Amino acid sequence: MTPISPSRFSLSLPHGHAVAVDVADPDDDVLSELHADEQSRALTLAPIRRREWVAGRRALRHALATIAPTAVTAPLLADDRGAPVVPAGAVGSISHKRALAVALAAADQGWTLGVDLEVPGPRRIDVSPRILTAAELAALPPPGPDRDRAVILAFALKEAIYKAIDPHLRRYVGFQEVAVTALPDGTALVTPLAPWGLTVEAAWLDAGDHLLCTARARRA
Numbered sequence: 001m002t003p004i005s006p007s008r009f010s011l012s013l014p015h016g017h018a019v020a021v022d023v024a025d026p027d028d029d030v031l032s033e034l035h036a037d038e039q040s041r042a043l044t045l046a047p048i049r050r051r052e053w054v055a056g057r058r059a060l061r062h063a064l065a066t067i068a069p070t071a072v073t074a075p076l077l078a079d080d081r082g083a084p085v086v087p088a089g090a091v092g093s094i095s096h097k098r099a100l101a102v103a104l105a106a107a108d109q110g111w112t113l114g115v116d117l118e119v120p121g122p123r124r125i126d127v128s129p130r131i132l133t134a135a136e137l138a139a140l141p142p143p144g145p146d147r148d149r150a151v152i153l154a155f156a157l158k159e160a161i162y163k164a165i166d167p168h169l170r171r172y173v174g175f176q177e178v179a180v181t182a183l184p185d186g187t188a189l190v191t192p193l194a195p196w197g198l199t200v201e202a203a204w205l206d207a208g209d210h211l212l213c214t215a216r217a218r219r220a
């Protein structure tokens, strides 16, 4: 493995350290940054999926490097639920959206992590009835850019939450099973509407072209 090339951003956040890298067709130099087992896995994927998978692994290795003094030499593959497997002593999560992949990593202090990246803006299909509870729908601003952004932000928060809680619950969790309220200070109120038995935190950041949401969960 060769050293990782510069990242698009590297941010210390309340739930961990986030690193973003470009999603692009991996050339030989980029593939050589990966562990041999990751390279083998990457080569089994179709080109579009390979691009995002490789970028996610590069971002995650970079994010892990910010929290551990020694380089990660183990392969960062996936568990039986699709979550990235990180070395003992650390936790991590991955998201990719169009041209950007991001990973969030932290030292393992009993919390599991989730990260999600979304591009704000109107969607062809209004996903709000599927994503939001009746109370969340009622609290939306009137139709327009603010409403579009609020829907995408709630969606991203819930996807980050899903990734953080899945290692504990190990089942599909629907979007109606939790309510979220994004607060102006970058935190979010998280209200599970089912008995998860977990403490869950979520946060969000306007990262220029993207909304970056993070979450963490642990047994209550």
Ligand SMILES: CC(C)(COP(=O)(O)OP(=O)(O)OC[C@H]1O[C@@H](n2cnc3c(N)ncnc32)[C@H](O)[C@@H]1OP(=O)(O)O)[C@@H](O)C(=O)NCCC(=O)NCCS
Residues within 6 Å of the ligand: 052, 053, 056, 078, 081, 082, 083, 084, 093, 094, 095, 096, 097, 115, 116, 117, 158, 159, 161, 162, 163, 164, 166, 167, 173, 174, 175, 176, 177, 178
């Ligand atoms: C798994 C899911 C969250 C992925 O989100 P997405 O917007 O499709 O894709 P993203 O790029 O943001 O994330 C993909 C990454 O999530 C990670 N991931 C996949 N399954 C995961 C799981 N069960 N737990 C944690 N992380 C998971 C992987 O790292 C994956 O990237 P990789 O395969 O390249 O490593 C989404 O497809 C899903 O199934 N959601 C379920 C319902 C939900 O979100 N409910 C919210 C209420 S809590």
